[in-house]
Amino acid sequence: MKITVNGHPLHIDDDSLMATLKQVGAQAPYALAINGEFVPQSMHDDYHLQAGDSLELLSPIQGG
Amino acid sequence: MSGDSFSIYGEQINSRLLIGSALYPSPKIMNDAIVASGADIVTVSLRRQQSAAAGDDFWQLIKNTGLKILPNTAGCHSVKEAVTLAKMCREVFATDWIKLELIGDDYNLQPDPFALLQASKQLIADGFKVLPYCTDDLVLCQRLYDAGCEVLMPWGAPIGTGKGLLNSYNLKTIRQRLTQATLIVDAGLGLPSHACQALELGYDAVLLNSAIAGAGCPVTMSRGFKAAVDAGRFAYKAKAMPEKDLAAPSTPTMGMPFWHQ
Numbered sequence: 001m002k003i004t005v006n007g008h009p010l011h012i013d014d015d016s017l018m019a020t021l022k023q024v025g026a027q028a029p030y031a032l033a034i035n036g037e038f039v040p041q042s043m044h045d046d047y048h049l050q051a052g053d054s055l056e057l058l059s060p061i062q063g064g
Numbered sequence: 065m066s067g068d069s070f071s072i073y074g075e076q077i078n079s080r081l082l083i084g085s086a087l088y089p090s091p092k093i094m095n096d097a098i099v100a101s102g103a104d105i106v107t108v109s110l111r112r113q114q115s116a117a118a119g120d121d122f123w124q125l126i127k128n129t130g131l132k133i134l135p136n137t138a139g140c141h142s143v144k145e146a147v148t149l150a151k152m153c154r155e156v157f158a159t160d161w162i163k164l165e166l167i168g169d170d171y172n173l174q175p176d177p178f179a180l181l182q183a184s185k186q187l188i189a190d191g192f193k194v195l196p197y198c199t200d201d202l203v204l205c206q207r208l209y210d211a212g213c214e215v216l217m218p219w220g221a222p223i224g225t226g227k228g229l230l231n232s233y234n235l236k237t238i239r240q241r242l243t244q245a246t247l248i249v250d251a252g253l254g255l256p257s258h259a260c261q262a263l264e265l266g267y268d269a270v271l272l273n274s275a276i277a278g279a280g281c282p283v284t285m286s287r288g289f290k291a292a293v294d295a296g297r298f299a300y301k302a303k304a305m306p307e308k309d310l311a312a313p314s315t316p317t318m319g320m321p322f323w324h325q
Contacts, residue, residue, distance in 0.1 A: 006112040006113065007112070026113065027113070027120065029123065029156045030113055030156065031110065031151075031152035031153070031155045031156045032152075033148055033152060036144065036145075036148060037148065038148050038151040038152055038155075040151075040155060041155060056112065057112065057113045058110040058111060058112060058113065058149075058152055058156070059110065059111070059112075059113040059120075059123075059156070060108055060109075060110060060122065060123040060126070060156060060157070061108070061109050061110065061111040061122065062084075062085045062086035062087070062088075062094075062108065062109065062122060063084060063085060063086055063107050063108045063109030063135070063136045063138055064084030064085075064086045064087070064107055064136070064138065064223070064273030064274065
């Protein structure tokens, strides 16, 4: 099925969130929002994605 | 200045200069400027993961400073965006402090006062310690304080302009009316004299980034700001002489030779 990760389209075969994070090479530290809602790490293991989901994978960056 | 700390949500902070981590010419200059500032607190943010290696290098540098982390919600334009980003910051940076930025106008990056208050209430209810970046509007500051923001961060001028304190009357009024709030001038400073002025008004601290990062020599400018906040704080504690409209000689007139000959 198709989802988007950080605005880029992605095809995934496995709907588990952890498999998708592995597929995109997510590296800690990061936080995740799906369809605009924060999804805490405690929920990642059991989270299953749906077609059309939009993931935002964010990491530390410079800020003022 | 030793022995003269202020409080951010009950935590004693020694340096009255909070520093940003963006816009430096290089990671080394960023690190050196942060160290030279003597700051206890550094601001950071979250963005889409691009190059994991580059992001990790930055984060390692910041962690190695040992400073307290103040994450921001820069770039957010809605309550939902800001609240979501704040929650993501809390998880990544392991702090319930959040510098709440909620932009209402893209031209001058002016905070949206209505959304800011709404988001502050939501975040406080969720356990956050909110440090709102706000305009120098007394009533907005009162509402934010009443909502539970123990720290308020009115702007000196729009972000990145370096114009200094555009409305010192407003800033002074906020200080006089909200005596219990921790007040930090955030944004718009360009020179150490601007920071000094904020401290002279009785502000507890200043938060800045561009003024140091955008200077010809950021490390030297960082030292300048460090000295300026100390100077301003000394002046505030010393209580300035009253301003007068008429000149008054400082050298005694008694015994003046050639007196009105």
